[in-house]
Structure formats: C-alpha cells, structure tokens
Amino acid sequence: LCPHFCKIASGKKGICGVRKNTGEKIELMTYGVISGHSLDPVEKKPLYHFFPGSNILSIGSYGCNMRCDFCQNWHISQKTADSFSRDSDPDKIALEAVSSYKNIGLAFTYNEPVIWFEFVRDTAIKIKEKGLYTVMVSNGFVNSDPLNEMLGFIDAFNIDLKAFNEAFYKKLTGAELEPVKDTLKQIARAGKHLEVTTLIITGRNDSELEMEMESKWISEELGEETPLHLSRYFPMFRRDDPATPQSTLTRLYETASRNLKYVYLGNTYNDTGQDTHCSKCGNVVTKRSGYNTRLMDLDSNGSCSKCGNKVYRHFIFPSREER
Numbered sequence: 001l002c003p004h005f006c007k008i009a010s011g012k013k014g015i016c017g018v019r020k021n022t023g024e025k026i027e028l029m030t031y032g033v034i035s036g037h038s039l040d041p042v043e044k045k046p047l048y049h050f051f052p053g054s055n056i057l058s059i060g061s062y063g064c065n066m067r068c069d070f071c072q073n074w075h076i077s078q079k080t081a082d083s084f085s086r087d088s089d090p091d092k093i094a095l096e097a098v099s100s101y102k103n104i105g106l107a108f109t110y111n112e113p114v115i116w117f118e119f120v121r122d123t124a125i126k127i128k129e130k131g132l133y134t135v136m137v138s139n140g141f142v143n144s145d146p147l148n149e150m151l152g153f154i155d156a157f158n159i160d161l162k163a164f165n166e167a168f169y170k171k172l173t174g175a176e177l178e179p180v181k182d183t184l185k186q187i188a189r190a191g192k193h194l195e196v197t198t199l200i201i202t203g204r205n206d207s208e209l210e211m212e213m214e215s216k217w218i219s220e221e222l223g224e225e226t227p228l229h230l231s232r233y234f235p236m237f238r239r240d241d242p243a244t245p246q247s248t249l250t251r252l253y254e255t256a257s258r259n260l261k262y263v264y265l266g267n268t269y270n271d272t273g274q275d276t277h278c279s280k281c282g283n284v285v286t287k288r289s290g291y292n293t294r295l296m297d298l299d300s301n302g303s304c305s306k307c308g309n310k311v312y313r314h315f316i317f318p319s320r321e322e323r
Contacts, residue, residue: 003179016115018063030061032086035076041291053293060110067174069238094126105133124153140183156193163205164214188222197229215256232267280309
C-alpha cells in the first residue's frame, strides 16, 4: 500500500498503527472508525480552485504512515490502540453527505487517508453513486498501484509536499521525498484536480533556494497553474521551533510566484496572499478573508469576466454565500 513495505509479524502492527497481523491476515483496525467529521468550507482543505465558496463534508480516522515531529494533527495521526470502536459505515456517510447543506461531496482528511484505503474506497464509491464529488488530503506517501485505483474514485487532491529536500523527509517525517514526487506526477498525468501545500518551518525548509527549486519543479512537472499553498507553522507536538514569521512567508510567496501562477498563504493573521487574481490580466476574481469567500468578476463558467481567461475548471455559481 505504501513505500514502507512493512513486514508485520503476527500480533504486531505496521508503522501506521492501524494495520495488524492477526495471524491469518493483515486487518485494517479502523474500518468505519471516525475521529471527527464536519461540514467545512472547501477552502479549509485547502482547495482554492475546486468549487470555491462551497461546503464539503469532511471525515477522518486515526493513524498515519509518517512520523512528523511537527505534526499539526498529532492527537489523531499518532494515536495507536489495540482496538477501536467502529461507529460508521459507507452508506451512513453517503446519506449524511447528500443531506448536508450546500454540500458538494466528501473529503477524506484530518489523518492520512491512504492507511484506511478500504474504507475510503468503499465510501468514495457510494459518494460517487450519489452524484457528489470526492476529495483526498494526503501526504502522498503511497505506491503507484493503489494510487491508480484511487484515481478511479477521487476527484481532487491536496498533497502535502513537506519540503523539497530528502534530508528533511528522512529526519523529520520518517519517509522519503521521491515517492511523494512520483505521486504528484501520477495525479497530474491522470488529469485530476491537484493542489499542493507546504508547511514552512523556520530553519528547516524556508530557504529561497529550496522554494525556487520546489516551485520550478511543480511548474515543469505538474503545470504552472497548479495552486501552491504556503502554510504558517506553529509549535506543535515534539517541536518548539518559533512560529514562522510573516516576513518569511511573504518572501517565499514572491519566490514561488516567479514560477507559478497561483500561490497562496495560509495560517496567517491577515488576508495577504489569499485572493485569486486572473493569471492573464491580474483582475481580482476571488477575495478571501479566513474561510469567507467572495466570488467577483467571474462568469458562470469560472472565467474572468474582464478578459475571458479560464480561472476555475471546477466551478458552481453562486457560492456558499450570496454575492
């Protein structure tokens, strides 16, 4: 399933903490186990170019196949147990998705979706049968074959590209960079909607050179219109590095913007770097403040009303809030 290729002894669990060798089979311990669910703005994933201004039902479970010592969701991603209580099923979630207010579908998020693959697959298929959309927020540490299967039932991805250097991945996540890059390329080749997030940590992945390399690679391999979200780090879990300065984010925003048309800033105290500008004429087509989204100067097809440039391929109008 993932590039760790765990060899799990009888009675033991894999690195993710949720797959156990029962002596007869490798069992997913978290099938139907929900750590949290909420009707979120799609921008919270973050997805800024996938039906902006819409809501999406979001669910997560427990465990992760990375061991990031800066994890912002460590209370669920690093939780392990000998057993979990099942509290939901695909049909129940699909019914909730259909009945949720102005909901476009279901997002698998909060913890790593790859590790409870079977439940994600079964639930996503039910969601698709209802005519809704599916989203996966993932670290991208997955093998090609299971990812290829996921591409059949997931419509949009936000992938965490945690850094653009191998040493960072090995030391701070317990994983590797190259498989994540392969995942990103495979998703892009499949034509699925893709956005990328990098959490910026002072002294770890905040150099202009690294951001230049990352943004250039994204432009060349995934496309220059791939949205990149640069997110502010706050001390969490095992790390006490100081919160990322706004000035650092602004500097890296300017660096990435030389290679990419859509760069955004997240987890900040102001609205800098959140608006969407038409990549052709520079017109502001979407204004954001936190998770409040206001669509402006757009036609019903998601194109700039001033120059006709296509900004959003996935678009519903009006948005979550009336104009």
